[in-house]
Amino acid sequence: MADAFYGEIRMFPFGYTPLGWIACNGQPVSINTNQVLYSLLGIRFGGDGRTYFNVPNLNGRIPLNFGVAATGTPYAFAATPGQETVTLSYSQAPIHNHVFNAKSSSSSSTGMTAQATTTGTPPTGTSLMSRALNSAAKVINAFDTPPSSDVVQLGVMVSTTYGNNMGIADPHPNLQPYLVMAYYICNDGTYPERPN
Incomplete structure (x- = not known):
């Protein structure tokens, strides 16, 4: 050729x-x-x-052109920077909240005051979120501060440690769209x- x-x-x-x-x-x-x-x-x-x-x-x-980028980042010839996945550390995770709304059925008081029964109409003051998908009564744990020990919240283990249930942050993909x-x-x- x-x-x-x-x-x-x-x-x-x-x-x-x-x-x-x-x-x-x-x-x-x-x-x-x-x-x-x-x-x-x-x-x-x-x-x-x-x-x-x-x-x-x-x-x-x-491929990436070698030299110095407009941002000042140097790229050496034949270098291989970058990575396909990234694992965030505790210090990189921003402080954040997960908000959910709940309603008490015919309650004269606020908040989640009781458990739902397994069948029939929930009693007064019962959280409409406290019934599981299988209709078994479940306690809802909601926190305005992190829990002091591992607990089950909405069927998911909530831990005081960062990351998954073993205290390890899982890597997430760091790839742009590609062909x-x-x-x-x-x-x-x-x-x-x-x-x-």
Whole structure:
């Protein structure tokens, strides 16, 4: 393919590697049989520099121009910043509230004053939220301050610790919307000569 430079990376919308190209998946490539490409890449993407070198790995990544961004963030050539998932620490989680509304049936007082019965009309002063989906009477625990010990609230374990029921924050996805295609690097083209 004479219109491509050695080392040029292109994205193709088909599921196979065309002749003269290598998939950009970080694979090791023989120096002996790919000397021209090695002369351009060296071991900046990995390899031992004696028998093999690695091509760039663009699996799950987007290419980004090297240099300094307008925000002042430096991006070094061949660096791989960023991550697919992020786990927030306790200090990163903002203080927040979860609000819900409740109504007491024919109650002359405010708040949740009793449990619902399993059948029939709820008695006066009973929270309409306290009946479970299976009609079994359940106590509703509502807090204006965090609980002092682990309790069940609306069928969910509420803990004084941060994160899941083991005190560990679960990672959440950190990916922008994407369309999966394949990147390939040219291994049969014109050598990109340096300018004078």
